[in-house]
Amino acid sequence: MNPATNATATATRTHPSTARLRELDLAHHLPAQQNYRLMQTLGGSRIITHAEGVFIHDADGNTILDGMAGLWCVNVGYGRSELADVAHEQLLQLPFYNTFFRTATVPAVELATKIASLTGGKLQHVFFSSSGSEANDTAFRMVRHYWDLRGQPQRKIFISRWNAYHGSTVAGTSLGGMKLMHAQGDLPIPGIEHICQPYKFGEGFAESEDAFAARAANELEERILKLGPDKIAAFIGEPVQGAGGVIIPPRGYWERIGAICKKYGVLLVCDEVICGFGRLGSWFGYQHFGLDPDLITMAKGLSSGYLPISATVVSHEIIELLREKDSEFFHGFTYSGHPTCAAVALRNIEIIEREGLVKRVAEDIGPYLSKALERLHRHAIVGETRSLGLIGAVEIVRQKGTNLRFGNKEGTAGPVVRDRCVANGLMVRAVRDTIVMSPPLIITRAEVDKLVDILDKSLTEAAALLA
Ligand code: PXG
Numbered sequence: 001m002n003p004a005t006n007a008t009a010t011a012t013r014t015h016p017s018t019a020r021l022r023e024l025d026l027a028h029h030l031p032a033q034q035n036y037r038l039m040q041t042l043g044g045s046r047i048i049t050h051a052e053g054v055f056i057h058d059a060d061g062n063t064i065l066d067g068m069a070g071l072w073c074v075n076v077g078y079g080r081s082e083l084a085d086v087a088h089e090q091l092l093q094l095p096f097y098n099t100f101f102r103t104a105t106v107p108a109v110e111l112a113t114k115i116a117s118l119t120g121g122k123l124q125h126v127f128f129s130s131s132g133s134e135a136n137d138t139a140f141r142m143v144r145h146y147w148d149l150r151g152q153p154q155r156k157i158f159i160s161r162w163n164a165y166h167g168s169t170v171a172g173t174s175l176g177g178m179k180l181m182h183a184q185g186d187l188p189i190p191g192i193e194h195i196c197q198p199y200k201f202g203e204g205f206a207e208s209e210d211a212f213a214a215r216a217a218n219e220l221e222e223r224i225l226k227l228g229p230d231k232i233a234a235f236i237g238e239p240v241q242g243a244g245g246v247i248i249p250p251r252g253y254w255e256r257i258g259a260i261c262k263k264y265g266v267l268l269v270c271d272e273v274i275c276g277f278g279r280l281g282s283w284f285g286y287q288h289f290g291l292d293p294d295l296i297t298m299a300k301g302l303s304s305g306y307l308p309i310s311a312t313v314v315s316h317e318i319i320e321l322l323r324e325k326d327s328e329f330f331h332g333f334t335y336s337g338h339p340t341c342a343a344v345a346l347r348n349i350e351i352i353e354r355e356g357l358v359k360r361v362a363e364d365i366g367p368y369l370s371k372a373l374e375r376l377h378r379h380a381i382v383g384e385t386r387s388l389g390l391i392g393a394v395e396i397v398r399q400k401g402t403n404l405r406f407g408n409k410e411g412t413a414g415p416v417v418r419d420r421c422v423a424n425g426l427m428v429r430a431v432r433d434t435i436v437m438s439p440p441l442i443i444t445r446a447e448v449d450k451l452v453d454i455l456d457k458s459l460t461e462a463a464a465l466l467a
Contacts, residue, residue: 015059021047022045025047029045046059047059052077056078063425065427065439066439066440067427069438069439069441070305075348075352076441077441077443083347087307087340090340096338096340105337107342108128111126115298116313118284119284119296123313124313125313125314127311128336129333130309132271132300133167133168133171134169135297135312136169136171136273139234139236142314146321147233149327154230154231155232156191156231157192157193157232158235158236159195160193160195161194161195162179162195163244164177164178165243168181173187174188196216198212199244199245200250201383201384201386201403209250210251213250213251213253216249216250217254217257217260218260220235220257220261221260221264224260234266235260235261235266235268239280239288240275240388242274245393245434246386248391258291268294269294269295269297270297272284272296272297273299274300276300277349277358278301279391281388283358288389295312295313295318297311298313303345303348361389361390365390365441365444368445369387369448369451369452370392372448372449373385375452376394376455380400382396383396383401395434396435396462405432411432413466414434417458418430418435420457420458420459421435421454424458424461426454
């Protein structure tokens with residue numbers, strides 16, 4: 001099965017030579033999260049020109065299996081001509097209109113309705129933005145506004161986890177737990193606290209799963225009590241941390257976090273930017289873990305990355321309070337509910353439903369990937385493989401049976417393995433010494449075999465380089 005390849009991938013747009021493109025890239029384009037000096041030393045970027053199914057192609061003529069679905073987002077795979085068609089039609093009918101002045105558009109209303117049907121229960125109200133960062137900023141502002149209206153303005157603090165990723169705006173970076181990002185721009189902003197992440201392999205190696213789950217979750221209760229329960233607005237977390245290194249929480253962790261939030265009346269915000277739209281084998285990650293969040297945020301898989309769109313889904317109770325208090329929410333973006341992006345997102349969800357991709361991840365290809373990754377245990381440098389649905393990780397260690405890393409600092413071996421993978425035709429990311437993957441949900445069994453074959457070969461080569 002690979003229905004995505006209904007558009008033939010060719011680089012149809014003409015462009016300057018690859019060497020010239022690299023020069024221009026260095027001269028004028030500032031790629032995201034880069035050391036611009038190092039970029040010069042390394043001679044610029046890899047220029048990606050076209051893609052189909054699960055494969056991307058670069059301007060040097062390489063074909064690469066995209067083990068990252070772009071950036072954890074191209075869930076339905078590349079080359080979906082129906083998404084191009086729907087964008088084309090909407091661009092001609094109504095490319096843009098805003099939602100600020102008591103106006104709405106057909107695709108925005110329909111998409112909000114569709115999302116509310118997927119979330120169900122109390123999550124019935126949808127606020128649109130363009131990126132995951134903005135969706136989290138929206139949640140942040142909505143939650144603080146809610147507590148003001150509830151007559152508890154002292155409830156301002158958000159609790160998050162170290163190594164979480166919630167975006168790159170000021171609030172997104174602050175909510176996230178990336179210390180290197182915090183170090184630039186004097187972040188986090190006040191009122192944001194971080195507790196430990198549920199990273200069993202990295203931070204609870206010697207503990208039993210149950211003991212570590214309890215210790216990690218109880219840190220939330222300890223922090224709430226330390227700061228004062230009446231000061232805590234919300235807890236925010238990715239059901240499975242993605243950019244932090246595919247941290248799949250131990251059994252019982254989320255159950256306990258959910259219970260602690262309820263006990264102290266703390267709102268629960270689930271960041272579904274990576275976990276949403278089938279990645280874990282459920283529509284949303286909170287459903288997989290049986291959580292009852294008050295707000296969820298989503299982006300990426302919402303449109304499979306074809307156009308930028310994100311959403312913050314808010315509980316009925318919160319919106320009822322805003323209505324009751326007759327309060328305007330002074331928040332919004334020019335592109336909130338962008339009709340073309342919304343039309344593409346709607347069709348993307350239709351594809352996921354029509355092709356049964358969520359069930360396929362849960363019952364077929366997710367378990368297949370998990371089993372296939374076990375093959376890698378034969379490598380002396382592999383400390384653990386883990387996956388849930390179609391998100392997975394391989395831990396690179398110096399000594400089997402331990403979590404000791406190569407070199408004197410973390411992040412020595414990961415990039416070596418990643419570079420071998422890319423050279424061998426597989427795009428994966430290295431998060432320090434963890435190789436992470438999240439392929440498109442349409443990946444076939446044969447393509448999973450190929451992905452693991454390339455990892456296998458690359459691990460052998462990397463082990464020789466690291467020895
Ligand atoms: N939340 C989560 C869970 C994310 O993964 C965002 C919010 C922010 O989304 P935007 O659309 O504002 O980028 C993300 C984004 C990486 C990497 O290195 C991951 C993301 C972005 C950039 C790099 O894995 N995730």
